[in-house]
Amino acid sequence: MIPLSKLAASVQPSATLAAAAKARQLKAAGTTVYDFSVGEPDFNTPEHICAAATAAMRAGHTHYTPTAGIPEVRKAIADWYGRYHGYKITPEQVLVSNGAKHSLHNTLEATVGPGDEVIIPTPYWVSYSELVEMTGAKPVLVHTTADAGFKMTPQQLRSAITPRSKLLMINSPCNPTGVTYTRTELERIADVVLDSPLSVLSDEIYEQLTYDDVKPTCFATLKPGLPERTITVSGASKTYAMTGWRMGWAVGPKPAITAMGNIQSQQTSCPSSISQHALIAALNGPQDCVAAMRAEFEKRRDLACSLLDKIPGLRYPKPTGAFYVFFDVTHYFGKPLRGGPVLDSASFCTAALEHPHVNLVPGSAFGCEGFVRLSFATSDDQIRQGLTRLAEWLS
Numbered sequence: 001m002i003p004l005s006k007l008a009a010s011v012q013p014s015a016t017l018a019a020a021a022k023a024r025q026l027k028a029a030g031t032t033v034y035d036f037s038v039g040e041p042d043f044n045t046p047e048h049i050c051a052a053a054t055a056a057m058r059a060g061h062t063h064y065t066p067t068a069g070i071p072e073v074r075k076a077i078a079d080w081y082g083r084y085h086g087y088k089i090t091p092e093q094v095l096v097s098n099g100a101k102h103s104l105h106n107t108l109e110a111t112v113g114p115g116d117e118v119i120i121p122t123p124y125w126v127s128y129s130e131l132v133e134m135t136g137a138k139p140v141l142v143h144t145t146a147d148a149g150f151k152m153t154p155q156q157l158r159s160a161i162t163p164r165s166k167l168l169m170i171n172s173p174c175n176p177t178g179v180t181y182t183r184t185e186l187e188r189i190a191d192v193v194l195d196s197p198l199s200v201l202s203d204e205i206y207e208q209l210t211y212d213d214v215k216p217t218c219f220a221t222l223k224p225g226l227p228e229r230t231i232t233v234s235g236a237s238k239t240y241a242m243t244g245w246r247m248g249w250a251v252g253p254k255p256a257i258t259a260m261g262n263i264q265s266q267q268t269s270c271p272s273s274i275s276q277h278a279l280i281a282a283l284n285g286p287q288d289c290v291a292a293m294r295a296e297f298e299k300r301r302d303l304a305c306s307l308l309d310k311i312p313g314l315r316y317p318k319p320t321g322a323f324y325v326f327f328d329v330t331h332y333f334g335k336p337l338r339g340g341p342v343l344d345s346a347s348f349c350t351a352a353l354e355h356p357h358v359n360l361v362p363g364s365a366f367g368c369e370g371f372v373r374l375s376f377a378t379s380d381d382q383i384r385q386g387l388t389r390l391a392e393w394l395s
Contacts (some may be wrong), residue, residue, distance in 0.1 A: 211298040
């Protein structure tokens with residue numbers, strides 16, 4: 001038997017991927033499963049992006065590229081930030097990686113280590129704390145509440161800062177809550193950052209998926225001094241339905257980006273050459289596909305919320321971004337539900353999968369017990385039928 005390292009023994013599998021795996025097992029056995037676990041657009045990648053990948057293969061762009069990405073894709077990302085956010089950066093400030101999760105990992109590996117503390121508001125995306133712990137640093141969780149809209153206040157941030165605090169991780173629009181911080185709210189957080197030694201890792205992967213006229217904010221653009229202290233992470237997966245293409249990126253001060261590129265050169269070398277050419281087409285090509293997918297997600301959000309509102313005892317902040325509803329299920333703890341006893345979010349999700357065959361992710365995985373996450377990145381029929389089954393089970 002091969003002995004495992006302390007790191008391997010301590011890292012837990014992703015809760016969202018574990019939930020999806022359970023659903024696949026039931027589906028393979030012939031069970032109809034209403035799967036709301038994985039945050040992945042169900043749309044196909046737009047055709048002009050696929051065509052660019054095909055053209056790249058035929059042109060022979062199938063070899064290693066520079067570690068940080070080909071110059072053309074780094075320029076396309078830099079230009080996009082100028083157009084979309086008014087954020088003027090150079091291609092040398094861009095590192096292209098194998099998905100946004102890889103960009104997060106690169107950022108943490110380059111900026112924190114043993115003895116450092118990383119401040120994370122809860123609820124947070126399942127991988128944040130694990131990625132921090134893999135560096136030897138300590139995640140410091142700042143607990144927010146549904147009554148406060150699941151938003152961290154400047155006072156909470158100030159209270160969490162210690163002499164060991166190195167980095168703040170913030171995510172807006174947020175996975176799992178769908179909450180989007182306003183520009184004013186982020187400016188107040190930025191004031192605390194600028195009065196401290198903190199740097200910021202701003203995860204903006206859902207920046208083009210906001211609803212009800214809500215506008216996303218690029219944290220680095222809020223105030224002078226922030227660009228030098230902020231690494232912005234985003235990618236193509238959610239905006240362009242390109243999850244399998246694995247195209248993420250990080251934008252920040254050149255010394256940090258260079259260091260992250262050095263780390264990546266030893267980890268994975270370059271990202272996919274073909275995907276890089278597809279990303280250029282995505283960023284520089286027509287954006288009507290983005291608007292169409294965003295409009296469909298907003299309709300699905302409204303459908304999911306209207307059905308959840310009919311189920312007694314559920315409450316949630318209305319999502320204004322991403323494609324999740326994060327709702328409170330504590331009303332049903334201890335009730336005589338089929339598949340019970342239901343005592344926490346994990347047992348709720350286990351029973352919901354086994355009986356009405358509705359697959360959700362427990363809030364405990366996101367640092368917020370008592371809630372569950374539903375992804376509405378699926379068809380109207382799946383939403384209607386799945387939430388009808390859930391309502392029948394809870395009744």
